[in-house]
Amino acid sequence: MLKSAIIGAGIMGELHAKACGQYKDVKLTAVCDINEGKARKLTQDYGGEIAVYTDYRDMLDKSDVDIIHILTPDFAHAEPLLDSIKAGKNIIVEKPLVTSRKDLEEVKKAIEKTKTKVFVNFSNRWNPVYQNVKKAIVNFELGEIRHGYARISNTLDIPLKMLRPWAHKSSPTEFLLPHFLDLVRWFLEDEVAEVFAYATEGVLKSQGVDTHDSINAMIRFQKGAVISLESSWILPVSHPTSVDYCIELIGSKGAVYTDGNDECIKKYCRKPEHPRSFLIDALDGRGIGFFYESLYNFFDAIIGRRESISNYQDGLKNAEVVLSILLSAREHRVVKLPLV
DSSP states (O other): EEEEEEESHHHHHHHHHHHEEEHTEEEEEEEOOHHHHHHHHHHHHSSSSEESSSSSHHHHHHHSEEEEOSSSSGSHHHHHHHHHTTTTOOOOEESSSSSSSHHHHHHHHHHHSSSEEEEEEEEEGGGGGHHHHHHHHTSSSSSEEEEEHHHHHHEHHHHHHHHHHHTTGGGGGHTTTTHHHHHHHHHTTEEEEEHHHHEEOHHHTTTTTSSSSEEEEEEEETTTTTEEEEEEEEEEETSSSSEEEEEEEEEEEEEEETTTTTOOOOEEEESSEEETTEEEEETTTEEEEEHHHHHHHHHHHTSSSSSSSHHHHHHHHHHOOOOOOOHHHHHSEESSSSOO
């Protein structure tokens, strides 16, 4: 039985705790959050003898655990990640891996030296929709991918309400774009050669959140494919879903189009709704969907039952491209990779 500990008892903490409870060979034994009340609530919701901490260093010293789940805000991943590596723990960290070049350099050195396993949770790889896209590419139904477009955006209430305490330390580029950047890299099985990006700003800053509103990035891969990536935090709150996303890939033999908003049910009652039935849901109290499948895959890999389809190198490459996009937008120039 593997013992897990969670750092960060927010929305992701609740999902990871449920996944631990549903996987027969993993037991949640500790939760850490700077807000002790949030940590205690999480332990009460999932029962059992779960220790509560407000300092993750104290938890690393006192808790005999096998897996550390790092679920802190974007900007606060590096420190607990480095300390967990030093403590010899297996690690599951939510994307993005890190948000600064300095942290990327330090984390890369630490991960490449450690014998423990580190996974960045790019959970969309387990989404049946994108599994089918990957299958079509592997089977060469699309031929060679030539160009494409990917968009993932949030409504204004995400930065202004849900993430308000720390949205100014993040952006749609760091919070959202890693998801689809990872998918495109996974689809193409290729590395990014260079990027050029523009950011827009003004709406969020006028609301007291000091970050950019949107990013548009052109990414050229080493084999020649060019992908346009777009992300925004300023969609109107009247949008039927809090996230708007799609991917289009055009190849030498065919094309594929996915629309995350066009799911199997649409509700038009008091307001338009598209329930996320394909994504994360509950059936008879049990969490189902691709998010849980990604965590089960990591647990299997830590135990040694199978290899994961995602590894630490995916997290490092993803963070490097995101930082390159931000650098390009800031300095108005093409940025060539590798960055570090």
